[in-house]
Amino acid sequence: MSQTLPCGAAAAPSGAPSLALDLTIATRESRLALWQAEHVRACLQALGHRVRLLGMTTRGDQILDRALSKVGGKGLFVKELEVAMDEGRADLAVHSLKDVPMELPEGFRLACVMEREDPRDAWVSPHGDGPQDLPAGAVIGTSSLRRVVLLREALARLGRDDVRIEPLRGNLDTRLRKLDEGQCHAIVLAAAGLRRLGLQARIRRVFEPTEMLPAAGQGALGIEIRAERADVAAALAPLGHWPTWAAVAAERAVSRALGGSCSVPLAAHATWVGPAPSGPGSPARLRIEAAWAESDAVLPLLRAVVEAEVADLASAEAAGQRVAHGLIAQGARIVAAG
Numbered sequence: 001m002s003q004t005l006p007c008g009a010a011a012a013p014s015g016a017p018s019l020a021l022d023l024t025i026a027t028r029e030s031r032l033a034l035w036q037a038e039h040v041r042a043c044l045q046a047l048g049h050r051v052r053l054l055g056m057t058t059r060g061d062q063i064l065d066r067a068l069s070k071v072g073g074k075g076l077f078v079k080e081l082e083v084a085m086d087e088g089r090a091d092l093a094v095h096s097l098k099d100v101p102m103e104l105p106e107g108f109r110l111a112c113v114m115e116r117e118d119p120r121d122a123w124v125s126p127h128g129d130g131p132q133d134l135p136a137g138a139v140i141g142t143s144s145l146r147r148v149v150l151l152r153e154a155l156a157r158l159g160r161d162d163v164r165i166e167p168l169r170g171n172l173d174t175r176l177r178k179l180d181e182g183q184c185h186a187i188v189l190a191a192a193g194l195r196r197l198g199l200q201a202r203i204r205r206v207f208e209p210t211e212m213l214p215a216a217g218q219g220a221l222g223i224e225i226r227a228e229r230a231d232v233a234a235a236l237a238p239l240g241h242w243p244t245w246a247a248v249a250a251e252r253a254v255s256r257a258l259g260g261s262c263s264v265p266l267a268a269h270a271t272w273v274g275p276a277p278s279g280p281g282s283p284a285r286l287r288i289e290a291a292w293a294e295s296d297a298v299l300p301l302l303r304a305v306v307e308a309e310v311a312d313l314a315s316a317e318a319a320g321q322r323v324a325h326g327l328i329a330q331g332a333r334i335v336a337a338g
């Protein structure tokens with residue numbers, strides 16, 4: 001009988017792997033990061049490996065007063081974890097894929113991508129189920145440029161030019177506290193993060209991707225290793241989820257082709273049309289949608305959609321690049337990361 005792991009993958013029928021490893025997971029210390037690292041630990045332990053966590057504070061966790069897009073973005077959350085792996089203090093790092101730069105530094109790679117949680121954004125507010133229910137002159141708190149431009153579009157559709165959007169930073173608990181203290185009337189957060197922390201009761205409504213297109217990789221966990229660690233890659237292989245991996249590879253390719261910067265609002269979301277593929281080499285149809293805007297977004301957003309037959313990471317990435325070129329043809333600019 002094959003056992004099912006906490007991550008949903010099937011364990012080897014024999015239980016313990018032929019080679020049990022001692023593994024250290026480098027992790028940030030936010031409640032969400034720790035939950036994610038514990039989740040991977042449980043999966044690896046169920047496979048017979050011995051696993052410990054190495055908690056660390058990253059520069060991104062320390063800078064709380066400025067918008068992330070202004071201080072160097074995604075790399076700030078992963079650098080310290082990579083140094084720990086370089087120095088042999090850790091073997092792997094678990095990331096929210098949304099926070100992982102499009103290009104990993106030389107010597108590192110993604111060993112696997114796990115099955116995606118809900119990729120959608122959630123509306124959290126004591127005032128109702130969406131922007132239409134906000135009181136006059138209300139404030140929505142978010143620092144994500146993507147959420148800002150998509151919310152502006154929604155507010156314009158509703159004729160709600162009285163509603164303001166103001167920057168709000170901090171981890172999930174901090175943002176919820178600021179909402180509860182009345183610093184704003186509503187916030188928009190990833191449904192996945194709220195669910196992982198058992199905070200799903202705070203969700204008033206989940207936006208369909210047609211209303212608010214998710215960020216590339218939202219809801220998916222990626223596991224990073226030193227490129228040469230084939231032993232760690234083999235241990236992680238059962239945790240991988242191919243349909244998620246191929247979909248997020250396409251989403252990340254959209255962002256990479258546009259320069260990979262997080263100082264420009266970009267949404268990219270891929271879904272399988274019909275049955276999801278069983279593994280690499282089995283072709284399936286992927287629909288990739290993206291939206292782009294200038295960072296000082298004057299409406300409207302540019303949008304592009306591509307449907308393509310995808311059989312491996314290369315074809316998924318090629319499809320994502322076609323979406324990016326669709327946006328560039330309409331006037332999107334390539335903005336370098338940094």
Ligand SMILES: NCc1[nH]cc(CCC(=O)O)c1CC(=O)O
Pocket residue numbers: 096097098099188189190192193217218219220221
């Ligand atoms: N940028 C912070 C971040 N990184 C990942 C998540 C949520 C979980 C996920 O997308 O996997 C969040 C919080 C949020 O955007 O509300």
